[in-house]
Amino acid sequence: MTGxxxxxxxxxxxxxxxxxxxxxxxxxxxxxxSLVGEALAVTASAVLLWQVQTKGTLVMQAxxxxxxxxxxxxxxxxxxxxxxxASMVGLGVSLFAAGSMLNNRLRFGFYPIYHFLxxxxxxxFLAGDIFNLYVWFEVMIISSFVLLTLGGERSQxxxxxxxxxxxxxxxIIFLTALxxxxxxxxxxxxxxxxxxxxxxxxxxxxxICAFILFxxxxxxxxxxxxxxxxxxxxHTPPVAVTAIFGxxxxxxxxxxxxxxxxxxxxxxxxxxxxxxxxxxxxxxxxGLGALVQKHVVKSVSWLIICHIGFMLAAVATHxxxxxxxxxxxxxxxxxxxxxxxxxxxxxxxLVASHLYSKMGGVMQKHPGWSVLLVIPLFSLVGIPxxxxxxxxxxMLIGMATAEKxxxxxxxxxxxxxxxxxxxxxxxxxxxxxxxxxxxxxFRYFKQYPTAKQGAMLLxxxxxxxxxLLIVYGAPQLQSWSLQAAEDLLSPQVYLxxxxxxxxxxxx
Amino acid sequence: MDVIMALLIGLLYAAGIFMMxxxxxxxxxxxxxxxxxxxxxxxxxxGRLVKGKPPIIAADAKxxxxxxxxxxxxxxxxxxxxxxxxxxxxxxxxxxxxAYKVVHTDDLDDIxxxxxxx
Numbered sequence: 048m049t050g051x052x053x054x055x056x057x058x059x060x061x062x063x064x065x066x067x068x069x070x071x072x073x074x075x076x077x078x079x080x081s082l083v084g085e086a087l088a089v090t091a092s093a094v095l096l097w098q099v100q101t102k103g104t105l106v107m108q109a110x111x112x113x114x115x116x117x118x119x120x121x122x123x124x125x126x127x128x129x130x131x132x133a134s135m136v137g138l139g140v141s142l143f144a145a146g147s148m149l150n151n152r153l154r155f156g157f158y159p160i161y162h163f164l165x166x167x168x169x170x171x172f173l174a175g176d177i178f179n180l181y182v183w184f185e186v187m188i189i190s191s192f193v194l195l196t197l198g199g200e201r202s203q204x205x206x207x208x209x210x211x212x213x214x215x216x217x218x219i220i221f222l223t224a225l226x227x228x229x230x231x232x233x234x235x236x237x238x239x240x241x242x243x244x245x246x247x248x249x250x251x252x253x254x255i256c257a258f259i260l261f262x263x264x265x266x267x268x269x270x271x272x273x274x275x276x277x278x279x280x281x282h283t284p285p286v287a288v289t290a291i292f293g294x295x296x297x298x299x300x301x302x303x304x305x306x307x308x309x310x311x312x313x314x315x316x317x318x319x320x321x322x323x324x325x326x327x328x329x330x331x332x333x334g335l336g337a338l339v340q341k342h343v344v345k346s347v348s349w350l351i352i353c354h355i356g357f358m359l360a361a362v363a364t365h366x367x368x369x370x371x372x373x374x375x376x377x378x379x380x381x382x383x384x385x386x387x388x389x390x391x392x393x394x395x396x397l398v399a400s401h402l403y404s405k406m407g408g409v410m411q412k413h414p415g416w417s418v419l420l421v422i423p424l425f426s427l428v429g430i431p432x433x434x435x436x437x438x439x440x441x442m443l444i445g446m447a448t449a450e451k452x453x454x455x456x457x458x459x460x461x462x463x464x465x466x467x468x469x470x471x472x473x474x475x476x477x478x479x480x481x482x483x484x485x486x487x488x489f490r491y492f493k494q495y496p497t498a499k500q501g502a503m504l505l506x507x508x509x510x511x512x513x514x515l516l517i518v519y520g521a522p523q524l525q526s527w528s529l530q531a532a533e534d535l536l537s538p539q540v541y542l543x544x545x546x547x548x549x550x551x552x553x554x
Numbered sequence: 555m556d557v558i559m560a561l562l563i564g565l566l567y568a569a570g571i572f573m574m575x576x577x578x579x580x581x582x583x584x585x586x587x588x589x590x591x592x593x594x595x596x597x598x599x600x601g602r603l604v605k606g607k608p609p610i611i612a613a614d615a616k617x618x619x620x621x622x623x624x625x626x627x628x629x630x631x632x633x634x635x636x637x638x639x640x641x642x643x644x645x646x647x648x649x650x651x652x653a654y655k656v657v658h659t660d661d662l663d664d665i666x667x668x669x670x671x672x
């Protein structure tokens with residue numbers, strides 16, 4: 048029973064994707080199937096989170112093979128939280144895509160692939176075996192390649208070449224690290240690896256493994272010297288795809304970094320310096336990149352990089368308060384980034400351009416949209432009481448307690464840059480008078496059928512609602528994050544749960 | 555045997571990365587394929603090479619002797635990794651074909667045109 052409960056979000060995505068493939072040509076039906084599937088996944092994830100909060104970490108051994116020999120699926124409160132948020136983001140984007148996605152793209156299987164992508168993401172959150180984590184990463188990136196290239200426009204193909212190359216390279220580097228880990232310890236179960244890696248005598252080899260894994264996850268999560276694929280590709284696909292990529296994909300990389308560096312490798316000065324230096328440089332370079340862009344989607348893409356740095360800095364601080372801030376920030380960031388990317392899509396449909404120089408007049412012509420879009424945009428900055436403020440507060444308190452003033456300063460500078468970027472966006476797009484006449488032949492928002500307009504509005508409302516829900520539930524989320532951070536920093540509970548259950552099954 | 559394998563893996567990695575640094579799209583894919591094969595052999599090597607023994611423990615075996623049987627785990631891992639990289643390479647080949655049709659060039663430097671225009 049635990050098995051079905053635990054794998055619920057994952058199996059529902061696969062079931063939805065398969066059902067969608069049976070309805071390959073019925074694009075009207077596909078929209079409904081996708082929505083129902085994703086709504087069920089939200090329910091399943093919510094039940095799972097509730098179970099984890101009442102019963103503690105849940106473990107499932109595939110095929111009842113005891114822990115280090117079989118493949119374990121583990122869900123603790125960290126992954127349960129992320130599963131729920133990812134499902135809600137998935138629901139919002141699925142709704143938005145029902146309105147915004149061109150029928151031609153739907154005919155080539157946007158929805159089935161979209162649900163395979165979500166299945167990969169939920170699998171990555173559930174994996175308790177590092178090779179299994181690799182497999183879910185692959186499910187995720189193969190789906191993302193297809194979503195990125197679907198439609199085959201020139202800019203999409205150009206972006207996809209870079210995206211493909213670096214992500215494939217990351218997979219190979221990840222596999223290299225796995226081969227080394229297996230050679231050193233003879234196991235791939237993360238709980239078992241944690242115990243055995245501590246006993247390995249050649250510490251330098253362990254450090255090399257840690258470094259190679261960091262490079263692999265660093266490419267996935269777009270950290271300082273490894274992020275160039277992200278701004279080169281994220282602005283090319285349709286907005287719903289960009290929103291789901293920007294909201295979830297890089298965060299899965301951060302999830303992997305947090306999981307691996309708290310569980311597998313004993314915390315030492317090498318890892319701390321590596322993470323810390325990379326985090327500060329990521330914040331600064333991402334922020335500066337965002338400042339110089341003239342293209343609205345590109346500048347938000349650079350902000351993803353900047354904010355990945357926040358989470359890494361909090362992880363490198365290595366105390367409970369800061370780590371809790373990082374976990375909470377991930378929850379916020381998934382919702383806020385998706386919301387902002389969807390907002391850029393709406394703006395594009397209102398003013399017919401992505402370039403600041405040609406945009407403007409939204410406040411005057413569409414006051415209703417302006418009121419709605421202000422919430423995701425300013426949540427991203429973290430203006431109190433919106434959702435970005437609370438996790439940042441937790442991170443900053445943690446950094447100040449640990450006296451990591453470099454990180455403290457970098458997070459403040461990064462937040463300030465975010466504020467400048469969002470203010471500039473607000474001034475150029477909303478306040479400035481409209482700078483161009485209506486483009487003939489462009490499909491404006493008002494020219495969409497009412498049902499599609501409604502779907503886009505609903506998708507946006509789901510994201511705004513989630514954002515406000517985070518504000519409302521901030522004390523609860525913070526206490527869950529504190530608990531999850533404590534479990535991550537002293538992983539005894541995780542180890543006992545995974546390995547003890549194995550012993551009970553053994554004859 | 556181990557040394558030869560190690561040298562071969564090093565060669566595959568070096569050749570793969572060298573090819574990925576070239577400007578041609580086709581060479582990029584060849585580099586990706588070489589790297590993929592290199593990493594599969596690396597898993598095989600680090601899972602300890604055992605010559606001529608199946609990954610099966612005899613039914614009457616009382617103790618596990620190292621080298622009496624091959625480790626089945628790396629073989630399973632490689633099988634999975636080969637299938638995955640096969641899929642990715644198939645995608646990559648279709649992608650470069652498409653890229654060539656759309657951009658009319660094999661040169662990676664010319665693939666940035668659209669970005670500079672904006």
